[in-house]
Amino acid sequence: MTANKFASSPIFYTENKNEIPVSKSNTLIEAGFDLTLAEHDLMTLAINKLHKQGTGGNEVFITAKEFAVANKVSETHAYQQLKQTADTLMTRKLRFPLYVDLDKKRNREPNCVGVVPPEHGRYEIAESKYNWLQGIAYAEASGFVYLHFSDPLHFLIEKTGDSYTNYDFTNTIQMKSFNAKRLYELVCKWKDLGKTKLMYIDEWKEFFGVTDKYPRTAEFKRRILDPSIEAINAQGEFEITLNQEKVGRTITHFQILIKKTKKEKIKETATSKRDPNTVDIFTNITDAQIAKYSTILCKLGSISDLSNFPDYPSFANWIAKILKAPESANPAHAKRIFKALRTETDFKG
DNA sequence: GCGAAACACCTCATGTATAG
DNA sequence: CTATACATGAGGTGTTTCGC
Known part of the structure; x- marks a missing residue:
């Protein structure tokens, strides 16, 4: 394992960032799994790094320094955690x-299996279980962990075509339990609707990866749901409450009701007022135009803060990816790049 | 090594089945 | 109809594990 191998994968999480925007596919947000806190943090950072860089690979590395900076912990502690995590992950x-597309299956087409239901509604559901990783290595001397994602995970990160949930990783640092972070991600996904799906107890247990535990619902509620809700409310962005549906005395469903706090509402209106010219609809743009304008855009001062890249060509490459598929990029980045495209170049579209 | 979270075990309350 | 045993779920407390 040499340094050149990671030439396209530079240090991504750096000290001067007050925000760490994270994008995860909704399938991943709602999948069922159980990790330790450190494992989940590492996965979140790695998935996000891979997704944002958009290099199309399924290999990524995270240095102890990146891990330390993102989580605001000491570097020595980050070394220890990465080492431990590499063993268990x-x-x-x-x-x-x-989702198995029944039409495609009948016609014996390839790719009849996807992570989102086909629009025509003729499908059957196959529950699947996969490893997160194909391989992992911890380079003790250099202090980084190298992650090789399994193919299904790579698919979930790069190619779902599914909508993504975005949030700021720094908002979750103060949460010290894995369950709270997972619930926070779910709340972020559903925040605009004001409530999550009404899910069976078993679905909730699946979500937290505790299917075989907590034979008593009361235990599950008290040990998993209540503390997580408390942690999210303490964070200050949302005010969430638990709604439970009962048949007689037996709890059958749970649902999280979500209110944005006043602070958050003010922040949102301020953002939308500050940027009245935001264009929400992205234009069609040809491959030739993408190549031309990405090389122009990468040199603009107004968006230079988006770059973590060592040189212009790799930044231009990143911009090109966003121009090509803005819907699967971070929306804030996409908006800024399209705004710059319209206001600072001769692009007509 | 310390404090907090997770877990296991226990008790209490309420609903249900059965015998007198 | 009522009394009693039994079943199930909610809440309380001591012990272990985990994160830092």
Whole structure:
């Protein structure tokens, strides 16, 4: 393992960032798994790094320094955690539903299995269970962990075509339990609707990866749901409450009701007022135009803060990816790049 | 090594079945 | 109809594990 191998994968999480925007596919947000806190943090950072860089590979490395900076912990502690995590992460699995397109299956077409239901509605669900990783290595001397994602995970990160949930990783640092972070991600996904799906107890247990534990619902509620809700409310962005549906005395469903706090609402209106000219609809743009304008855009001062790249060509490459598929990029980045395209170049579209 | 979270075990309350 | 035993779920407390 040499340094050149990671030439396209530079240090991504750096000290001067007050925000760490994270994008995860909704399938991943709602999949069922159980990790330790450190494992989940590492996975979140790695998945996000891979997704944002968009290099199309399924290999990524995270240095102890990156891990320390993102989580605001000491570097020595980050070294220890990465080392421990590398041992256990290989055995971890996650579950999510796969949708078998019955039309395609009947016609014996390839790719009849996907992570989102086909629009025509003729599908069956296959519960699948996969390893997170194909391989992992911890380079003790250099202080980084190298992650090789399994193919299904790579698919979930890069190619779902599914909508993504975005949030700021720094908002989750103060949460010290894995379950709270997972619930926070779910809340972020559903925040605009004001409530999560009404899910059976078993679905909730699946979500937290504790299917075989907590034979008593009361235990599950008290040990998993209540503390997580408390942690999220303490964080200050949302005000969430638990709704439970009962048949007689037996709890059958749970649902999380979500209110944005006043602070958050003010922040949102401020953002939308500050940027009245935001264009929400992205234009069609040809491959030739993408090549031309990405090389122009990468040199603009107004968006230079988006770059973590060592040189202009790799930044231009990143911009080109966003121009090509803005819907699967971080929306804030996409908006800024399209705005710059319209206001600072001769692009007409 | 310390404090907090997770877990296991226990008790209490309430609903249900059965015998008198 | 009522009394009693039994079943199930909610809440309380001591012990272990985990994160830092």
